[in-house]
Amino acid sequence: MATVSINGVNVKVKNGTNILKAAESIGLKIPTLCFLEEVNEIGFCRLCVVEVEGVQDLVSACNTPVKNKMKIFTDSKKVIDSRISTLQLLASRHRFDCWVCPKEGACEFYDMLKTYHVEFEEFGPSKGRNSAKIKGLGVNQDQSKCILCKRCVSVCAEHTSTRVLKFRDEDGLNPVVSPTIGLSFDESGCIACGQCISVCPTGTLFEADHLAQVEELLYERENFNVAQVTDEVKTALIEEFDLDKNLNLEKLEEMLNEALTMSGFDMVTNVNFANDLTVLELASELHTRFNTGAPLPLISSVCPGAVNYVEMYQKNYVDYLSKVKGPHTLLGTLTKEFLSEKLEQEKANVKITSIVSCPARKTEISREDINDVDAVLTIRELVRLFRKKEINFKELSGVKQDSLFSKASGAGSLFAVSGGLTTALIRTLYNVIEKKELDELEFDKLVFTEHNHAGNFKELKMKIGGTDFRFAVVDGGANMKEFFKLMDKKKKKYNFIELNACSSGCINGGLMPYNFEETVQENMMLRANLIYNDDRETKEVRKAHLNLSLESLYEELLVEPNSAKAHELLYRNFSQKDIDNN
Ligand code: SF4
Numbered sequence: 182m183a184t185v186s187i188n189g190v191n192v193k194v195k196n197g198t199n200i201l202k203a204a205e206s207i208g209l210k211i212p213t214l215c216f217l218e219e220v221n222e223i224g225f226c227r228l229c230v231v232e233v234e235g236v237q238d239l240v241s242a243c244n245t246p247v248k249n250k251m252k253i254f255t256d257s258k259k260v261i262d263s264r265i266s267t268l269q270l271l272a273s274r275h276r277f278d279c280w281v282c283p284k285e286g287a288c289e290f291y292d293m294l295k296t297y298h299v300e301f302e303e304f305g306p307s308k309g310r311n312s313a314k315i316k317g318l319g320v321n322q323d324q325s326k327c328i329l330c331k332r333c334v335s336v337c338a339e340h341t342s343t344r345v346l347k348f349r350d351e352d353g354l355n356p357v358v359s360p361t362i363g364l365s366f367d368e369s370g371c372i373a374c375g376q377c378i379s380v381c382p383t384g385t386l387f388e389a390d391h392l393a394q395v396e397e398l399l400y401e402r403e404n405f406n407v408a409q410v411t412d413e414v415k416t417a418l419i420e421e422f423d424l425d426k427n428l429n430l431e432k433l434e435e436m437l438n439e440a441l442t443m444s445g446f447d448m449v450t451n452v453n454f455a456n457d458l459t460v461l462e463l464a465s466e467l468h469t470r471f472n473t474g475a476p477l478p479l480i481s482s483v484c485p486g487a488v489n490y491v492e493m494y495q496k497n498y499v500d501y502l503s504k505v506k507g508p509h510t511l512l513g514t515l516t517k518e519f520l521s522e523k524l525e526q527e528k529a530n531v532k533i534t535s536i537v538s539c540p541a542r543k544t545e546i547s548r549e550d551i552n553d554v555d556a557v558l559t560i561r562e563l564v565r566l567f568r569k570k571e572i573n574f575k576e577l578s579g580v581k582q583d584s585l586f587s588k589a590s591g592a593g594s595l596f597a598v599s600g601g602l603t604t605a606l607i608r609t610l611y612n613v614i615e616k617k618e619l620d621e622l623e624f625d626k627l628v629f630t631e632h633n634h635a636g637n638f639k640e641l642k643m644k645i646g647g648t649d650f651r652f653a654v655v656d657g658g659a660n661m662k663e664f665f666k667l668m669d670k671k672k673k674k675y676n677f678i679e680l681n682a683c684s685s686g687c688i689n690g691g692l693m694p695y696n697f698e699e700t701v702q703e704n705m706m707l708r709a710n711l712i713y714n715d716d717r718e719t720k721e722v723r724k725a726h727l728n729l730s731l732e733s734l735y736e737e738l739l740v741e742p743n744s745a746k747a748h749e750l751l752y753r754n755f756s757q758k759d760i761d762n763n
Pocket residue numbers: 320336337341343344345346366370371372373374375376377378
């Protein structure tokens with residue numbers, strides 16, 4: 182243990198603890214910008230500097246370990262002056278348009294400038310400020326706002342393993358963080374997980390805008406606008422609108438339904454219904470592949486970020502991806518092909534908007550064989566829409582969804598949490614193979630808990646129909662990279678692999694709300710528990726194949742899982758994608 186004095190207060194901490202953590206232990210929050218625990222601890226921005234007695238230069242608190250008897254000052258004049266100079270320099274390169282900034286008032290940089298009351302002289306483009314705007318189907322970048330903190334560079338390298346965003350400074354005069362020079366994010370190998378957006382302390386990185394398009398769709402009187410909502414978005418509402426933490430998912434869904442109707446949508450459907458359908462098709466696809474000796478493992482294609490990852494970085498596994506469309510695109514197809522007729526709407530007038538937590542779903546709807554979803558809004562864009570419509574979300578009492586595509590089982594709810602898709606699949610696969618119901622509905626190894634989310638991957642072996650079925654769940658690009666390497670090296674055999682581009686699954690999508698008050702871990706548990714409680718306590722049926730609305734859909738349209746009609750409407754193809762990731 183080391184004993185140090187911080188602003189005159191003695192504190193005992195473990196050897197090796199950095200000054201930032203030592204200060205935190207006595208309730209002192211030293212400001213940081215580039216620091217991101219366990220991801221970006223490079224001491225680059227120098228905002229966290231403190232004075233150490235006997236040391237001439239200020240030291241960065243985020244990556245300097247304490248030493249026994251160290252005397253530290255976090256608020257001396259020298260420290261505050263240095264922080265202000267650092268902020269002045271950063272601000273002079275930054276373009277301010279806070280009122281339209283995608284950061285939506287949750288800007289760490291702005292808060293810092295306000296805290297220190299920073300005045301500065303704007304350098305403007307003429308004095309070397311970067312001004313490039315880089316496009317992508319999912320992720321966009323406005324370099325005029327970048328403060329070069331490198332958080333995104335570290336996340337893209339460490340979490341996602343794709344190394345799309347890089348710090349470049351060839352002549353030592355024009356530093357920039359960007360994807361491959363001259364190329365879009367997609368061409369540079371971006372899988373659109375959005376994790377870089379979630380860590381950027383400014384509005385430099387943001388999702389491709391679909392809100393303007395949705396507003397146009399809503400203005401057009403002939404249109405019949407349908408909003409498709411996902412569970413991860415419902416779990417975000419408590420944080421986004423500062424709602425009572427005891428509200429359950431059903432209530433949140435009703436409030437969201439009301440707000441969407443007030444915004445001009447004619448109908449709201451539930452992506453969980455399509456999740457149930459996906460489970461039935463997946464179970465049949467896996468069973469058929471198993472019976473016919475077709476190549477296994479079957480790799481889930483529910484997460485579009487993971488699909489992008491496989492197509493770009495694990496090309497040998499492209500043929501192993503499940504051909505079933507992603508749930509929200511599948512629901513779009515069914516709404517246009519089936520529901521429109523029932524509602525006596527012209528198919529061409531039915532316009533579909535999905536509401537999700539990540540930019541990868543924006544890339545998904547621009548695939549060649551995906552034509553039925555017109556736009557994808559993230560929760561941030563949705564909040565912007567509600568604000569423009571002057572909806573006071575907190576005051577809504579909620580209205581139940583009432584469409585043919587609103588009823589779902591507990592299994593359908595689970596898709597938002599890592600391991601949930603596999604759990605849902607096992608519940609139905611067992612029925613498909615054993616022709617009887619499975620009693621056990623949860624599997625400890627797959628349940629998301631505080632201690633069961635951060636490992637490299639989760640595995641489960643289960644005897645079904647006399648055969649050992651092996652399942653794996655892998656979250657995050659870096660873990661996927663390691664997993665595929667290990668599987669190839671050790672020739673490990675799996676029947677089914679669930680891939681999620683984001684750790685913890687969609688509840689940690691790159692565009693979930695920013696929340697600095699709670700730790701990330703607490704947020705994830707709050708969101709995951711909403712989902713689990715919905716499955717365990719609210720839903721009457723917890724298995725996808727027991728969803729009665731699906732029965733009528735198969736009777737009237739699809740015949741049976743894996744049928745020719747199902748293939749015509751619900752299946753798609755994949756291809757290897759070349760990228761230039763330099
Ligand atoms: S979206 Fe993901 S893959 Fe793309 S640049 Fe950001 S972190 Fe990297």
